[in-house]
Each structure stands twice: as C-alpha cells, then as structure tokens.
Amino acid sequence: MSSRVTTKAQSEFIASAFSAVGMPAEDARRVADLMTEADLQGSDGHGMIRLPPYIKRIKAGGINLRPDIRIAEERAATALLDGDNAMGHLVMSRAAEIAAQKARVAGIGWVGARLSNHAGPASLYARMALPHDMIGLYFAVGNANHLPAWGGLEMLLSTNPIAVAVPTLNEPPVVLDMATTVAAYGKVKAKAQRGEMMPEGWMIDRLGKPLLDPKRAEEGFLLPIGGYKGYGLSLIVGLLAGTLNGAAMGRDVIDFNHDAESVTNTGQAVAMIDIAAFGDAKEFKARVDTLVRDLRDSERMPDVERIWLPGEQSHARRSAYGLEGIPLAATLHQLLDALAAELGIAPLAILDR
Amino acid sequence: MSSRVTTKAQSEFIASAFSAVGMPAEDARRVADLMTEADLQGSDGHGMIRLPPYIKRIKAGGINLRPDIRIAEERAATALLDGDNAMGHLVMSRAAEIAAQKARVAGIGWVGARLSNHAGPASLYARMALPHDMIGLYFAVGNANHLPAWGGLEMLLSTNPIAVAVPTLNEPPVVLDMATTVAAYGKVKAKAQRGEMMPEGWMIDRLGKPLLDPKRAEEGFLLPIGGYKGYGLSLIVGLLAGTLNGAAMGRDVIDFNHDAESVTNTGQAVAMIDIAAFGDAKEFKARVDTLVRDLRDSERMPDVERIWLPGEQSHARRSAYGLEGIPLAATLHQLLDALAAELGIAPLAILDR
Numbered sequence: 161m162s163s164r165v166t167t168k169a170q171s172e173f174i175a176s177a178f179s180a181v182g183m184p185a186e187d188a189r190r191v192a193d194l195m196t197e198a199d200l201q202g203s204d205g206h207g208m209i210r211l212p213p214y215i216k217r218i219k220a221g222g223i224n225l226r227p228d229i230r231i232a233e234e235r236a237a238t239a240l241l242d243g244d245n246a247m248g249h250l251v252m253s254r255a256a257e258i259a260a261q262k263a264r265v266a267g268i269g270w271v272g273a274r275l276s277n278h279a280g281p282a283s284l285y286a287r288m289a290l291p292h293d294m295i296g297l298y299f300a301v302g303n304a305n306h307l308p309a310w311g312g313l314e315m316l317l318s319t320n321p322i323a324v325a326v327p328t329l330n331e332p333p334v335v336l337d338m339a340t341t342v343a344a345y346g347k348v349k350a351k352a353q354r355g356e357m358m359p360e361g362w363m364i365d366r367l368g369k370p371l372l373d374p375k376r377a378e379e380g381f382l383l384p385i386g387g388y389k390g391y392g393l394s395l396i397v398g399l400l401a402g403t404l405n406g407a408a409m410g411r412d413v414i415d416f417n418h419d420a421e422s423v424t425n426t427g428q429a430v431a432m433i434d435i436a437a438f439g440d441a442k443e444f445k446a447r448v449d450t451l452v453r454d455l456r457d458s459e460r461m462p463d464v465e466r467i468w469l470p471g472e473q474s475h476a477r478r479s480a481y482g483l484e485g486i487p488l489a490a491t492l493h494q495l496l497d498a499l500a501a502e503l504g505i506a507p508l509a510i511l512d513r
Numbered sequence: 514m515s516s517r518v519t520t521k522a523q524s525e526f527i528a529s530a531f532s533a534v535g536m537p538a539e540d541a542r543r544v545a546d547l548m549t550e551a552d553l554q555g556s557d558g559h560g561m562i563r564l565p566p567y568i569k570r571i572k573a574g575g576i577n578l579r580p581d582i583r584i585a586e587e588r589a590a591t592a593l594l595d596g597d598n599a600m601g602h603l604v605m606s607r608a609a610e611i612a613a614q615k616a617r618v619a620g621i622g623w624v625g626a627r628l629s630n631h632a633g634p635a636s637l638y639a640r641m642a643l644p645h646d647m648i649g650l651y652f653a654v655g656n657a658n659h660l661p662a663w664g665g666l667e668m669l670l671s672t673n674p675i676a677v678a679v680p681t682l683n684e685p686p687v688v689l690d691m692a693t694t695v696a697a698y699g700k701v702k703a704k705a706q707r708g709e710m711m712p713e714g715w716m717i718d719r720l721g722k723p724l725l726d727p728k729r730a731e732e733g734f735l736l737p738i739g740g741y742k743g744y745g746l747s748l749i750v751g752l753l754a755g756t757l758n759g760a761a762m763g764r765d766v767i768d769f770n771h772d773a774e775s776v777t778n779t780g781q782a783v784a785m786i787d788i789a790a791f792g793d794a795k796e797f798k799a800r801v802d803t804l805v806r807d808l809r810d811s812e813r814m815p816d817v818e819r820i821w822l823p824g825e826q827s828h829a830r831r832s833a834y835g836l837e838g839i840p841l842a843a844t845l846h847q848l849l850d851a852l853a854a855e856l857g858i859a860p861l862a863i864l865d866r
Contacts, residue, residue: 233790233791233792235618235619235620235621235787235790236589236590236618236619236620237589237590237615237619237620237621237622238619238620238621238786238787238790238791240790240791240792262590265588265589266588266589266590266591266619267588267589267590267591267623268588268590268591268621268623268784269590270620270621270786272791295752295753295757308811309808309809309811309820310820310821311813311814311817311819311820311821312808312811312812312813312814312817312820313811313812313813313814314811314812316807316808316811317808324749324753326749326752334748334749334752336745336746336748336749338739338742338745338746342739368814385738385739385742385743386691386695386738386739386743388821389691389738390738390739391823392689392691392823393689393691395687395689395804395808395822395823396677396679396687396689396823399648399679399687399801399804400648400677400786403797403800403801403804404648404786404788404791404797405791406791406792409800409804410803410804410807410808411807431621433591433623433753433757434588434591435757437586437588437591437593438586438591438593438625438757438758438759439586439593439759444756444757447756447762448752448756450763451748451752451756451762451763454669454763454764455662455665455669455670455748455763456662458661458662458665458666458667458669459665459666459667460664460665460666461664461665461666461721464664464665466664467662467663467664467665468663468664468741469748470744470745470748470749
C-alpha cells in the first residue's frame with residue numbers, strides 16, 4: 161500500500177525539515193524543489209528517500225549550511241567550482257547556470273565541481289540545458305564505492321552516472337540517465353525499503369554468485385554494464401567528474417552511507433552545448449523529433465508492446481504524478497513521520513484517496 | 514598461420530595503393546599512417562582490413578579525393594567542419610587539431626563534422642589530445658545500422674562508438690574505446706575473415722536467438738551493452754556526432770558495406786579538455802597514475818591473473834608489434850596481393866621469420 165503526496169506538499173515538507181536544522185530558507189526551497197522533481201519523474205532512489213540521511217549528515221556537521229560556492233578556475237568555456245561542502249543540489253544548480261552562460265557565448269560550457277555533495281539524479285542537471293535549446297551532459301562520482309575493477313574484488317569505483325538531455329520540438333525530450341552499473345545503488349536501497357528482491361544480474365557476491373536480497377547488499381557488489389566496458393565507463397566518468405576537479409575518486413571516496421561527518425569532496429561535472437553554434441536550433445529539434453518517431457514506430461519484436469525512447473517514461477510520470485500525486489511507500493512514510501516528530505515540524509500532508 | 518609486417522612496410526603499401534587511385538601523396542601518407550596505427554594497437558577491424566573496401570569506394574567515386582575541408586560554423590570553443598566527402602581520417606585529424614587549439618585558449622574545444630567518412634578506430638582521435646596534456650573524447654555514427662531500438666526489429670542505429678583518452682605521468686595512458694554494442698561490427702568482420710565463430714551475446718537473429726556464425730551476420734543484429742542502456746547510449750552518441758552536425762543518423766545512414774557510391778554524410782565529433790584549465794596538469798597525471806596502480810594492484814577474483822586498465826592491452830601491443838611487426842592474417846594477405854596486382858603496385862613486404 162502506498163499513499164500519494166502533491167509536489168507542493170512534498171516540497172514544503174522537505175524545505176521545512178531543512179529549515180528546522182538551520183538551512184537558509186532560499187537554499188532549503190531550492191534543494192526541496194529538486195528533490196521533489198526527482199520523485200516526480202520516478203527517480204525514487206534520489207528524492208524523498210534521501211531526506212533522512214541528508215538530515216542526519218547535516219546534524220552530524222557533515223554539510224556546510226553557510227557555504228561560499230565560488231569559481232576556483234575559469235576560462236572562456238570552462239570553470240571549476242569549489243562547492244565549499246554545500247549540499248550538492250546547490251553546487252550543481254550553480255554549475256549548470258554557469259555552463260549555460262558560457263555555452264551561449266563560446267558554444268560549449270563545461271563546469272566541474274569539487275567539495276560538492278550528493279546532488280540527486282543526474283538527469284536533473286542535464287535537463288537544465290533544455291530551456292536554453294542546449295544539449296546537457298552530466299557526470300558524477302557516486303557517493304560510495306560498490307564496483308571493483310573488472311576481475312577485481314576491492315570496491316574502488318562507484319556507479320558513476322551519466323546523463324544527457326537533448327531538446328525536441330513536439331516530442332518529449334530525449335533524456336538518458338544511467339548508472340554505469342546494471343542497477344544504481346539507489347534502486348537497491350529502494351528495493352530494500354519496499355521489501356522486494358533484486359533480479360539476477362544486478363549484484364554478485366565475492367564468489368561471483370548472484371546476490372538477490374537487497375538487505376545483503378553490503379556482502380557483494382554491483383555489476384557494470386557490458387562487463388569490462390562498464391568498468392571502463394565508470395572509471396572514465398570518475399576521472400572526468402572527480403580526478404579532473406581535484407575531487408575524491410577511488411580510495412578517497414567517502415561512503416556516505418556509513419560516515420555522516422567527513423567532508424565527502426564529491427566531484428561532478430555539467431556541460432552544455434549550444435545547438436545554435438552548429439546550425440539552426442529549430443531544424444535540429446525537428447530532426448530529433450523525426451528520429452524519435454522513426455524509432456518509436458519501428459517494427460517490434462513479437463512480445464513487445466511499445467518501444468520507448470530514453471526519458472519518455474520519466475516524462476509520462478512527470479505528467480501523471482503531477483496530476484495524481486507522487487506515490488509514497490508506507491515504509492518511507494513512517495520514517496518521515498518519525499523525522500517530523502524529531503524535528504518538531506508538521507507531518508507530511510497525504511492526499512485523500 | 515599469420516605473417517607479420519613492419520609498420521613502415523604497411524604504411525608504405527597503403528600509401529602507394531591510395532596514390533595509385535589518385536589520392537594526393539600527403540593525404541595518402543596521413544591516412545596510411547593512421548590505418549597502420551590502428552593495426553599497431555590491435556584495432557584490426559579498422560586498419561589494413563579496410564583498405565580493399567576504401568579502394569573500392571574511391572574507384573566507385575564515393576570519396577572526394579580533392580576535398581575542401583572547411584569550417585562551416587565556429588565559436589570560441591566549438592566548430593562544425595564540412596568534410597566535403599573526404600576520407601574520414603583527414604576530416605577528423607583536422608577536427609582534432611582545431612579542438613586542441615580551441616581547448617588551449619577556451620579550456621575545452623568541441624569540433625563536430627558532417628560530410629565525413631569512416632575514420633578508423635575512435636581511440637586514434639581521442640589519443641591526439643594526449644601530447645597536449647588534454648583529455649580527448651570522440652563520438653561517431655557507425656557506417657551501417659546494425660542495432661534496432663530496444664525491443665525493435667528495424668536496424669535504425671549503429672554501433673556508435675565512444676573513445677576517451679586520459680593522460681598519465683608514468684603509467685600507460687587510460688584509453689577507453691568502445692562500441693555501444695557488445696561487439697563492434699569490425700570485430701564481426703574480422704571473425705568472418707579468420708573463419709571463426711562469434712561468442713554468444715554478440716548478435717541475435719530476428720527471433721531473438723543467438724547468432725554465432727559471422728558469415729550469417731546480415732540475418733541478425735548486434736546487441737547493445739546493458740540492454741536498454743546501450744540502446745540509449747548509441748542513440749545519444751548518434752545525436753551528438755550525427756544529428757547535431759547535420760550528418761546522417763537513423764534512416765539516413767548509408768550502409769557502406771553495400772553502397773560504395775553514395776555520399777555517406779558521416780558524422781563524428783572530437784572534444785578536448787585542457788587539464789591546465791582545472792589545475793596543475795602534472796598533479797592531475799600523478800593522481801591518475803595512483804588510481805591506475807590502485808586498480809591494477811587491487812585484490813583479484815580467484816581465476817583472474819591480472820587486472821587491466823582500459824587501453825593498457827593496446828599500449829602493450831603498440832610496443833610489441835612495433836618490435837615484432839604487425840600480425841597479418843593469411844586471408845587478408847591474399848586479398849592485398851590481389852589488390853596490389855589490380856593496382857599495379859609492389860606487393861606488401863612481409864617480414865622474414
């Protein structure tokens with residue numbers, strides 16, 4: 161059984177929780193809106209479910225609530241942001257703004273960040289390119305290592321996600337948001353919270369046997385997509401989002417599930433490409449529309465009802481959940497009620513069904 | 514049984530073949546050197562094996578041997594090259610030069626190309642960033658569609674490869690070069706030429722059954738890495754390398770295995786990031802070295818002899834083949850002897866064993 165909440169109620173609840181632990185009101189609203197947007201598009205491993213651990217980290221002093229997010233290095237088309245250990249949502253929103261400004265002039269803008277923190281689903285920041293008629297790209301170092309080298313046992317890499325958002329004319333935007341592992345760790349956590357088992361192929365144990373119980377997740381590790389290729393992709397994303405920015409990578413990555421105090425020095429990068437630097441933006445978007453329809457309408461395998469484009473299901477959820485409310489699992493609801501009591505704020509308002 | 518050839522002999526043979534069909538000497542040498550570099554690093558699906566089809570295409574009038582490769586659009590950090598239907602190697606070498614020049618000033622340079630052609634292995638162009646202490650990225654639309662949408666039967670996408678090259682201090686550079694399919698089509702061709710079967714997971718037929726005989730490759734299609742994720746990646750790479758540049762994508766892609774005359778309008782993109790725009794380049798390279806060693810020396814699964822970094826095996830082959838010569842399959846050797854006779858040039862000089 162799951163309840164539903166409106167985006168407004170969810171966002172207000174999150175903002176009031178952050179305010180209760182001392183976050184400035186404007187920052188609290190910005191983070192709350194982005195966390196709500198995550199749930200709205202179905203990225204339920206990165207939205208409300210993260211509120212209790214975020215609050216725990218803030219209370220433990222692991223987040224700077226009065227950060228000076230500043231540009232540490234800058235060229236015409238690039239910048240390196242020092243996040244000053246702020247909430248990652250604030251650092252990467254700022255990075256996306258700078259990337260768009262630079263792309264508008266130079267054709268592309270690439271902004272990396274160090275001393276950032278977990279910022280929610282990768283697609284949020286890639287999507288920020290869309291209103292500018294730009295293509296958005298986002299890379300991040302995951303906040304806990306769950307992936308060994310290919311053939312290895314020591315977890316030195318994370319799920320290091322990639323997101324790319326491409327604007328369209330009349331079709332939903334093409335938005336790819338993928339971990340370089342078969343499953344993101346947030347999905348494993350969501351399975352655990354819902355009391356469900358994982359499908360084979362998500363995780364293996366240290367003997368290489370399939371691991372199906374998400375409550376045993378710490379006894380094994382995630383599998384990369386395409387075997388050694390996914391290992392390579394995870395490493396490259398980590399080099400671009402972490403090492404290049406002087407952020408944590410490999411042995412330096414802090415497992416934020418087990419350490420709420422240490423500065424994570426999370427690295428992320430967002431890039432935007434101005435379509436107008438390559439030709440007419442409207443013509444480009446019309447070409448993408450045609451491609452989207454060619455793919456969707458192409459001949460299907462016998463048992464396939466519909467061909468989906470990347471981001472199309474999230475797009476549909478944005479509309480549906482906007483109207484019907486965002487589903488809220490009973491287990492998470494209980495945690496949030498306990499959190500509200502702990503912080504002395506009004507409990508989350510649930511939609512009448 | 515395979516013979517071996519020196520890089521010098523191979524490069525001279527290729528250059529004389531191109532000269533014999535009318536390519537200007539300087540261009541012939543440049544393409545020959547890049548094709549030889551492909552074989553030298555073990556990218557044997559993209560080197561000498563392509564000479565007969567390239568010559569066929571040139572003879573059929575499918576390549577412009579007197580091209581005017583020009584910048585069609587330009588901003589401080591971006592450019593769009595019109596390849597004028599030149600050999601792709603010439604277009605993308607030029608693109609890489611421009612990307613490096615722009616990155617040196619703006620921090621990043623992103624150069625797309627349209628009206629290009631097949632340019633060999635993706636890593637060649639990503640690697641061109643390394644001497645500049647830059648990170649190189651390369652994206653390309655493959656020259657034949659072998660991949661349907663996820664759940665589909667119509668082959669609207671190609672293997673659309675990604676390459677990324679990251680400089681190091683003392684370790685071999687980290688160079689990822691991967692098709693977004695489990696196997697590149699060039700590898701399928703190489704298997705066919707060697708008379709070998711493919712492993713399960715490379716291709717399926719139209720009923721979804723494994724297809725193992727590379728000679729039956731046209732009855733099926735390649736599988737994307739990570740299922741729907743690889744489908745999404747292939748699409749995104751195609752949008753960045755093809756659609757953005759006004760190059761062929763989806764239904765417009767010309768199958769260059771079956772059509773040697775039509776202008777392929779191949780799209781590719783190369784980007785370079787100047788490491789110095791994000792901090793000290795030497796410190797960065799030392800951090801990458803540490804990460805490489807941490808991964809290589811990490812604990813291994815029981816049956817694993819060694820953990821490899823992306824590009825490390827190619828790096829080893831560059832040294833070994835440089836000393837011992839490049840292996841040449843007997844079947845390809847026969848084709849090249851026939852080609853030499855057809856063009857009236859000296860046959861390929863084989864190393865004495």
